[in-house]
Amino acid sequence: MAELEYNSERIRNFSIIAHIDHGKSTLADRLLESTQTVALRDMEEQLLDNMDIERERGITIKLQAARVLYKSKKDGEIYVLNLIDTPGHVDFTYEVSRSLAACEGALLVVDASQGIEAQTLANVYLALENDLEIIPVLNKIDLPAADPDRVAEEIEETIGLDCTDIVHASAKAGIGIDDILESIVQKVPPPQANVDKPFRALIFDSYYDSYRGVIVFFRVVDGQVKKGDKLRFMASAAEHEVTELGVMTPKQVQVENLRAGEVGYICGSIKDVLDARVGDTMVLSKQFKEAKAADAPMKALPGYADSVPMVYCGLFPVDADDYESLRDSLGKLRLNDASLSYEPETSGAMGFGFRCGFLGLLHMEIINERLSREYNLDLIMTAPSVVYKVIHNGVEKTIEAPSKMPDVTRDHETLEPYVKMEILTPSEYNGAIIELGQERRGILIDIKYLTPTRSTIVYELPLGEVITDFFDQLKSRTKGYASMEYKILEYRASDLVRLDVKINYELATALATVVHRDNAQSMGRRLCASLKELIPRQMFKIPIQACIGVKVVASEHISPMRKDVLAKCYGGDISRKKKLLNKQAKGKKKMKSIGKVTVPQEAFMAVLKLDK
Numbered sequence: 001m002a003e004l005e006y007n008s009e010r011i012r013n014f015s016i017i018a019h020i021d022h023g024k025s026t027l028a029d030r031l032l033e034s035t036q037t038v039a040l041r042d043m044e045e046q047l048l049d050n051m052d053i054e055r056e057r058g059i060t061i062k063l064q065a066a067r068v069l070y071k072s073k074k075d076g077e078i079y080v081l082n083l084i085d086t087p088g089h090v091d092f093t094y095e096v097s098r099s100l101a102a103c104e105g106a107l108l109v110v111d112a113s114q115g116i117e118a119q120t121l122a123n124v125y126l127a128l129e130n131d132l133e134i135i136p137v138l139n140k141i142d143l144p145a146a147d148p149d150r151v152a153e154e155i156e157e158t159i160g161l162d163c164t165d166i167v168h169a170s171a172k173a174g175i176g177i178d179d180i181l182e183s184i185v186q187k188v189p190p191p192q193a194n195v196d197k198p199f200r201a202l203i204f205d206s207y208y209d210s211y212r213g214v215i216v217f218f219r220v221v222d223g224q225v226k227k228g229d230k231l232r233f234m235a236s237a238a239e240h241e242v243t244e245l246g247v248m249t250p251k252q253v254q255v256e257n258l259r260a261g262e263v264g265y266i267c268g269s270i271k272d273v274l275d276a277r278v279g280d281t282m283v284l285s286k287q288f289k290e291a292k293a294a295d296a297p298m299k300a301l302p303g304y305a306d307s308v309p310m311v312y313c314g315l316f317p318v319d320a321d322d323y324e325s326l327r328d329s330l331g332k333l334r335l336n337d338a339s340l341s342y343e344p345e346t347s348g349a350m351g352f353g354f355r356c357g358f359l360g361l362l363h364m365e366i367i368n369e370r371l372s373r374e375y376n377l378d379l380i381m382t383a384p385s386v387v388y389k390v391i392h393n394g395v396e397k398t399i400e401a402p403s404k405m406p407d408v409t410r411d412h413e414t415l416e417p418y419v420k421m422e423i424l425t426p427s428e429y430n431g432a433i434i435e436l437g438q439e440r441r442g443i444l445i446d447i448k449y450l451t452p453t454r455s456t457i458v459y460e461l462p463l464g465e466v467i468t469d470f471f472d473q474l475k476s477r478t479k480g481y482a483s484m485e486y487k488i489l490e491y492r493a494s495d496l497v498r499l500d501v502k503i504n505y506e507l508a509t510a511l512a513t514v515v516h517r518d519n520a521q522s523m524g525r526r527l528c529a530s531l532k533e534l535i536p537r538q539m540f541k542i543p544i545q546a547c548i549g550v551k552v553v554a555s556e557h558i559s560p561m562r563k564d565v566l567a568k569c570y571g572g573d574i575s576r577k578k579k580l581l582n583k584q585a586k587g588k589k590k591m592k593s594i595g596k597v598t599v600p601q602e603a604f605m606a607v608l609k610l611d612k
């Protein structure tokens, strides 16, 4: 791409925000394609979503950015449009908010057949917090079920955006793409840029490349940077020299320098993503020192926060020999993911493994899947839990594994994280949702009718109740129509106890959970019943007990086995016999022994799927 003369008036930095599946990635591809950024033959399906798992699940996890040139129909000038992609899931809210902070505008893509969903609203709030100009777009107007007028009205009423000249688009059919590009130029303000100020840039993404080290994506806020400059990262205090500087077209293309308002990438033999975390500010070491010497220290850009893992689980190799390779693999994944944390954990029955911390459930699932798929590891994962706090004699302790919760908590203050949840639903399901909220210890904050047939329901409830099967329950009780979004509030006191599980009188620490005292007995009963179904019969009777301290609150038993699997195969059908044996061998792989009893992977997750 020929270098354009720098003119900050002709730069537009924007993001696309949308609810999952409303067509963000398809639209992004279409925008790139129509500005000839990507020759069609180069175009992989869903260009901006780079990772395999992402593509398979159709969700955006890692942010990427692309710079496109667009000639405006109105004034014939060429504009530089920087599209900054945002991840589409609640686990990554912080990353969404940082990439929005690098923009002046956002396209709000709403599926014209579905209307506003919970994530649409959550993203709009983030965009408003960042003072962005929001341009609504109705997507999927090619669908027979599209009802653009109704959805436009919904956007006007709910979000208060003027929809008189809202673009009707179909990212799939390529309708309305030029109108979108033109409205970005006309409506998104150019960056307020001052190249003479000391250099400051906001990092909105970084990833580890095995040849070049960490690649950092950033938006220059003030001043300018060039190859050879020495950078300082304000939060991590790391310093690195810029060895390569460029823009994403979306292929990386090197440039001489980048100035206020521009978006680009650098690398500089940075070995660890922890040095260059999302949200951190980059400055020039020289200017940083000068400012310090002049007693006017440079200020980081606002909004940086350390990512704090909210959900923990134990990962144990099925085969103890895989421990080293699990450690190596976690190390490699961490290179690219500063929000993944892990620490060795040993548990009597489970052997050696790691206690891993994640931003949320999806993050956890992705890491687990990558470990098994890319690194070929067979792992047992224990049920996820949140981080609890206990205060005893004025000393506060953080509890990252349920088994670490003290035996007796009566003389302790126990606290758990709460979230604020916003649910959008057809109003006929309000009752069902309120019932679910009540079951999960929710505090109903608000119910509003967005339109006569759609409501939002706001709850405050413990995160621990959300990371079990809340989402599945919400979907099944509303026939899939409700959507939800939550953000973490603060820690609040709750009367919590540790519920232990004993299998054949052996304590199964990996199955321990933390529950509210009032629910302990019913939880215990349901957990025992569920384990009874999940643990295969053995040659002997197996008692299963749920206990609080020494007190047994519920119990079941699994009766001994009488038949073996081959008994089903009368006669000599060898191939069928082999198949059965194979199946059994496979089934065996994901098991751990607790005492004399083999416990399958599903049992470790039992607590997440308890019948009411």
Ligand SMILES: Nc1nc2c(ncn2[C@@H]2O[C@H](COP(=O)(O)OP(=O)(O)OP(=O)(O)O)[C@@H](O)[C@H]2O)c(=O)[nH]1
Binding pocket: 018, 019, 020, 021, 022, 023, 024, 025, 026, 027, 058, 059, 060, 087, 088, 139, 140, 141, 142, 143, 169, 170, 171, 172, 173
């Ligand atoms: N009929 C129709 N389908 C569309 C249109 N735009 C996108 N889709 C389809 O909708 C589905 C979701 O589109 P994506 O672009 O992956 O949605 P997304 O918002 O990026 O989803 P996340 O990455 O999960 O946030 C895909 O199957 C697309 O082919 C459209 O204009 N019309």
